[in-house]
Amino acid sequence: MTRDQASGLRMMNQPNNDKVKVIAVSGGKGGVGKTSVSINTAVALAEKGKRVLVLDADLGLANVDVMLGIRAEKNLSHVLSGDAELDDIIVREVTKGIGIVPATSGTQAMVELTQAQHAGLIRAFSEMRTQFDILIVDTAAGISDMVLSFSRASQDVLIVVCDEPTSITDAYALIKILSREHGVFHFKIVANMVRSLREGMELFAKLSKVTDRFLDVALELVATVPFDENLRKSVRKQKLVVEAFPKSPSAIAYHGLANKIMTWPIPQQPGGHLEFFVERLVQRKPTEEDRASE
Numbered sequence: 001m002t003r004d005q006a007s008g009l010r011m012m013n014q015p016n017n018d019k020v021k022v023i024a025v026s027g028g029k030g031g032v033g034k035t036s037v038s039i040n041t042a043v044a045l046a047e048k049g050k051r052v053l054v055l056d057a058d059l060g061l062a063n064v065d066v067m068l069g070i071r072a073e074k075n076l077s078h079v080l081s082g083d084a085e086l087d088d089i090i091v092r093e094v095t096k097g098i099g100i101v102p103a104t105s106g107t108q109a110m111v112e113l114t115q116a117q118h119a120g121l122i123r124a125f126s127e128m129r130t131q132f133d134i135l136i137v138d139t140a141a142g143i144s145d146m147v148l149s150f151s152r153a154s155q156d157v158l159i160v161v162c163d164e165p166t167s168i169t170d171a172y173a174l175i176k177i178l179s180r181e182h183g184v185f186h187f188k189i190v191a192n193m194v195r196s197l198r199e200g201m202e203l204f205a206k207l208s209k210v211t212d213r214f215l216d217v218a219l220e221l222v223a224t225v226p227f228d229e230n231l232r233k234s235v236r237k238q239k240l241v242v243e244a245f246p247k248s249p250s251a252i253a254y255h256g257l258a259n260k261i262m263t264w265p266i267p268q269q270p271g272g273h274l275e276f277f278v279e280r281l282v283q284r285k286p287t288e289e290d291r292a293s294e
């Protein structure tokens with residue numbers, strides 16, 4: 001770590017960034033509902049008085065853009081190159097209490113960031129003036145280094161699954177690589193697009209059966225989101241279901257998840273969790289060369 005990075009991390013010992021909870025939303029497979037979970041839960045948390053930042057680590061702002069009819073001129077890549085500050089790229093017009101950090105363009109892996117970009121990322125977080133309580137990271141599909149870095153760095157990892165063989169196998173592959181190579185052993189499962197609570201529990205049981213058999217991990221079912229036509233209807237209105245149809249089954253489920261999140265412990269280490277998050281985010285996996293020089 002360079003001197004710049006270390007001093008950037010020390011700067012995070014400020015009340016501004018104290019006690020931030022960081023949650024990654026992953027899933028392995030695309031289209032399982034990660035963005036819907038991230039953004040609706042963020043709004044539900046905001047309605048309960050939390051200040052929430054959603055870091056869109058998916059490709060572009062495509063999903064959120066389409067969902068909400070917003071367009072971002074600058075994104076995380078401008079922050080990494082030093083052309084913008086995090087505070088300046090946050091999209092705030094979505095709904096009161098939440099801000100969105102648009103994704104970096106392309107799929108550049110966090111582990112492939114240059115030294116200057118590493119320092120830029122740490123500086124960007126440490127200098128952030130925006131105050132928030134919860135950071136939700138909406139990761140991309142797949143098991144790219146970027147997805148792994150964000151999941152490894154977060155305090156809680158939510159895995160969204162639906163009842164399709166490919167969703168279950170992709171979620172399993174993600175859990176396997178996170179546990180075997182990145183030291184993540186606890187996963188909070190969201191069963192999405194299910195027809196009943198029972199179907200949600202069966203889906204969770206299917207996934208747990210394989211993880212129990214082959215991996216040393218702990219899974220917890222934290223939400224069952226019903227299949228809900230209102231979700232698609234609200235997208236057509238460029239609104240979120242929690243706002244457009246607050247009494248619909250999925251909105252109730254997102255609120256239930258938000259209530260649970262409010263009970264999860266907040267990190268107590270000095271500087272809150274943001275320092276830890278950024279430190280882990282930019283950590284490289286040791287290379288053969290590193291090992292040889294040890």
Ligand SMILES: Nc1ncnc2c1ncn2[C@@H]1O[C@H](COP(=O)(O)OP(=O)(O)OP(=O)(O)O)[C@@H](O)[C@H]1O
Nearest residue numbers: 030031032033034035036141193226227228231232
């Ligand atoms: N519970 C649900 N009921 C019905 N439709 C849903 C539900 N959850 C998500 N969807 C729909 O499924 C589609 C994919 O959802 P979403 O974009 O949230 O998934 P994603 O995992 O973020 O996808 P991607 O990997 O492409 O970013 C959207 O059209 C969304 O409206």
